[in-house]
Amino acid sequence: MYPLFFNISTQGEARKTAKLVKKKLLTKGGIETTTNRTGQQWDKPNGWAPLQWIAYKGLTNYGFQPLANTIRKRWMNLNQRVYHDTGKMMEKYNVIDTDAKAGGGEYSLQDGFGWTNGVYMQFEAEGE
Numbered sequence: 001m002y003p004l005f006f007n008i009s010t011q012g013e014a015r016k017t018a019k020l021v022k023k024k025l026l027t028k029g030g031i032e033t034t035t036n037r038t039g040q041q042w043d044k045p046n047g048w049a050p051l052q053w054i055a056y057k058g059l060t061n062y063g064f065q066p067l068a069n070t071i072r073k074r075w076m077n078l079n080q081r082v083y084h085d086t087g088k089m090m091e092k093y094n095v096i097d098t099d100a101k102a103g104g105g106e107y108s109l110q111d112g113f114g115w116t117n118g119v120y121m122q123f124e125a126e127g128e
Contacts, residue, residue, distance in 0.1 A: 001051070004058025014062035021055065022067055029095030030075035031055050047075070047095035049119035056123070072123045079120050089116045 003009040004017060025031040030047045037044040052075045059068035078093050082101060091113040094100040 001055045001058045004062055005054045007061050009062070011062060014058075014064070018059055018062070018064045018067055021059070026067075026071070026074075027095040028074060029078035029093055029098045030071055032095055041092065045094045045096035046092045047078075048092050049075075049113070049116040053119045053122065056126075072126060076120060076123050079116065088112055089120065091116065 001017070001021075004014050009017065021031060024035055027045075027047070030052050032044050033046055033048060033051055034043045042048070052071060056068045056072050059065070059071070074095075075093075078095065078098050079089060081098065082088070082090055082093060086101060088111045090101070090111060
């Protein structure tokens, strides 16, 4: 997603990337970080706010607004649900099992992470 975010891909490369994101990474809660399920925090099923933002902006840069908006909406819905249930914004979220609070990885889940708050606020400002 970084080449799309930095606007250095061709339109053809961006089209292939968007297709791959939709087929392999898009979930009920946004996009997965990877398709690998290792139990490590940066792998499936976790999603991270900065990577949602990078995907959204990258896809937007190349005109894939419907897919970008789907990622934005799904991520925001997941953030809202967990906040409603816990009163907290989380560091990372389980984007596959959207009924789970979050978790998984090398250390305990961190509450109220700044990048989650910032991405949520920016997504809110993006609107439609």
